[in-house]
Amino acid sequence: MTAVPALPAVAKAPVSALPSTLEAQLRQDYKLAILLAFDRFKEASGDALTPARHKFVGFYNARQIDVPDWVRAASPTISMSTLERWAKARATGDAAGLAGRYGNRKGTGVLDSAVMDVKSYMVAVLVENPNLSMQAVRRLLVQRFGEDLELFDGTSRPMPSERRLGVLWQDWKAKNRQLHLALTNPDEWKNRHRAAVGSYSEGIERPNQLWEIDASPADVMLTDGRHSIYVVVDVYTRRIMVLVTKVPRTSAVLLLIRRAVLAWGMPEAIKTDNGSDFVSREAERAYFVLGAAHPTCTPYSPEQKPHVERAIGTVQHSFMPLLPGYVGHNVAARQAIRSRETFAARMGEADADVFQAQLTGLELQNLSDTWVENVYQHRPHEGLGDRTPAALAESCAGREARLVDERQLDLLLMPAPDGGDRAVGKKGIRVENADFWAVELIPHINTGERFDVRLDPEDMGRVWVYRSEPFEFLCIAENPERAGLSRAALAAEAQALQRQFIVAGKAALRSAKKKFTAHELADALIGKPAATVTALPTAAPPPVAALPPPVQPSAGVIAAQRAVTAATPTVSRPRDDAEQARTADIARRIAAPATPAEKPEDRWWRRAQDIEARIAADAEVSEEDLDWLHTIETAAWYRARKNDAARKAAFARAVE
CATH class of the missing domain: 1.10.10 (Arc Repressor Mutant, subunit A)
Incomplete structure (x- = not known):
């Protein structure tokens, strides 16, 4: 084997410039080292250029030319054309040619x-x-x-x-x-990749200043089907609350808001997307009566409510996988869970069986509440400076605006039938194919004035009526059949009160009419000086109440307080003493109707209960009593009272 002297420093090679990268430097160095080895081989062999190249290439590829290991690793073999090209680049001082023009041809395809x-x-x-x-x-x-x-x-x-x-x-x-x-x-x-330089929590300085609410299908299959979860987060403290519901709808949103208000206090603003369950008339009314602003996100921009998006992600990824029936958060995860069993084993099985559902919706709700209270609320949060939501909320205790009475909140969030907007007709207010009446409605019969009507969830025989502008409680109206009242007696009372109302109104107008004469009215109309005309009495304009700050009770809360306490409406005092007495009597009857005398239905109801009690105890019951009971069982007042008693009994059992 031909011996090759030690190689001199490669840096002395005659090139015009050095490469710009380490990879290019390596390519240039190993080529210069091989060219220098060829120079020494040719000088030692005494052959001409072409024969020397043939021999050198053969010896090099047969590993009979001694070169450093890094050179051999960079170029295990060479060819005649390659050696010739390298030599030409060295002779012309083309450093790029030796380093390799990698990348120089990019964009030239x-x-x-x-x-x-x-x-x-x-x-x-x-x-x-x-x-x-x-x-x-x-x-x-x-x-x-x-x-x-x-x-x-x-x-x-x-x-x-x-x-x-x-x-x-x-x-x-x-x-x-x-x-x-x-x-x-x-x-x-x-x-x-989207830049997130700003912060959607910037400017949030107190608890309940802003809530965010959103919904998502729960990643757990339940024995009664797949449910959805609604999550509300208080942006300042990062507290969250979870509600499990079978069907996403406005009633679920209102129930979640009710729970959050009772636990945290009144919100100043509630931010949602534009889903129908968040922007329905019923939902918008609830925001209004709570005194909460309702900013919405731009469509298809979930990043505008990032806190609740992250909260839902935490619930779905940190809590749901711990539960039986977990179905995964996406199609790929769901398919992986399905694939744990063979297709033959899954054949004919329902999703609840495939995912091994074990929990009911109520059980998932209880587990969610426990996890939030014991785990989530005590995790350090980066956005809170590594404080926990529970610790921050505790430090803010006493700064929230709270309702005085839980019943007020129930009134505010009552369901509204078909939007709740109603006018008063001759038979009262019609709701769900039934007429509801109260004496307070007499002045508003066929006036065109619209009222906000709410269903009483505990008694289908009555509705709660509010004025729309300004929002304030007016009365509780009842349906005679459902409430077990005598429609004839109610009609007689209504007609009597209406006559008194009209008589009082006419008397007030006659009193006002005495203040001017016909010629004075004519003078006023043709523009005589005001000094010669006795001005008509005019009512003082109603005072305009300033909008309370967010932490003060809203108009809706005030209306609820009045509904709970059954405030007595104000009636103007006429000038005449006799008229004043009659009007005051009407006002007392409208505001607090006297307890009516016992109706026949009351006696019949007690007799029916007594007979039914004796039947249940296997006591002796006469044929006359049995026939009488069978006769009244078809009466509307009896069915109404029977249904009402059954509902109250069911509610009492549920509470227990």
């Missing part, structure tokens, strides 16, 4: 050099149709641009092969990862 923008068209097609094969893509490109592409230098080249097009597509995706994700999966791009 056929698609980049084509006169037509073929590459952009290919990218657009694949972004819209990512599952297209390269064979189909090339066929589309050929149909649109032809088999041969005209280049900027005046030449033409054939359309790249399918394999080359695939390489170009992968190269484009690698260089444009963020753009590709934004085009193909905008939601994922928002999560990964």
Whole structure:
């Protein structure tokens, strides 16, 4: 084997410039080392240039030329043309030629050099149709641009092969990862790449200043089907509350708000998206009567309520996987859980069986409350400076605006039938094919004035009536049949009170009429000086109440307080003493109707209860009593009282 002297320092090689990267430097160094080894081999052999190259290449590839290990690792073999090209680059001082022009040809391929923008068209097609094969893509490109592409230098080249097009597509995706994700999966791009320099909690300085509410299908299959969860978060303290519901709807939103208000206090603002359960008339009314602003997110912008989005994610990813019946948070996870059993084992099984559902909706609610109270509320939160929601909430105790009475909140969040907007007719207010009446409605019969009506969830025989502008409690109206009242007696009382109301009104007008004469009225109309005309008495304009600050009770809360305490409405005092006495008597009867004398229905109801009690105790019951009981069982008042008693008994059992 021909011995080769030790190599001198490579840095002395005659090149014009040094490469710009370590990889390029390595490529230049090993090529210079091999060229120097060839120079010494040729000098020692005494052969001409071409024969010497042939011999050197053969010896080098047979590993009979001694070179450093790093040179051999960089270039295990060489060829005649390679050795000749390297020698030419060294002779001309072409450092880039020895370092390798990697990257110098980027952007000079056929698609980049084509006169037509073929590459952009290919990218657009694949972004819209990512599952297209390269064979189909090339066929589309050929149909649109032809088999041969005209280049900027005046030449033409054939359309790249399918394999080359695939390489170009992968190269484009690698260089444009963020753009590709934004085009193909905008939601994922928002999560990964969208700049988040600002903060949606900026300016939140106190508890209950802003709540965020959102909903999501629960990632747990229950024995009574899959449910949804609603989550509310107080942005300042990061406290959360979870509500499990079978069907997402406004009533669930109101129930969650009720629970949160009782636990945390009154909110100043509640932020939601534009889902129908959040922006329905019933929901908007609830925000209004609570005195809470209701900002909504721009459509398809969940990042505008990030706190509740993260809270739901925490519930779904940290709590739900611990429960039996977990179905996964996405299709891939769900399919992985399904695949734990063979297809044959899953054949014919319901989802509840496949996912091994064991919990009911009520059990999931109880477990959620326990997890929130014992785990979530005591986790340090980065957004709170590593404090826990429970600790921060405790430090803010006493700063929340709270309701005085829980019953007030029940009134505010009562369901409204078909929007709740009603007028008063001759038979009262009609709700769900039934007429509801109260003497307080007499002045409003067929006036066109609209009222806000709420259903009483505990008694289907009555509704709660509120004025709309301003929002204030008016009365409780009852349906005679459902409440077990005598419609005839009620009608007689209503007509008597209405006559008194009209008589009092006429008397007040007669009193006012005495204050002017016909000629004075004519003088006023034709523009005589005001000094000669006795001014007509006018009522003072109602005082305008300033909107209370957020921490003060809202108009809705005040209305609820009046409903709970059954406030007596104010009646103006007439001038005449006799008229004053009659009007005061009407006011007393309207505000607090006297307890009516015992009705026949009351006696019949007691007799019916006595007979039924004796039947239940197997005591002796006469044929006359049995026949009488069978006769009244079909009466409307009896069925109404019977249903009311059954509802109250069921409610008492539920409370126990």
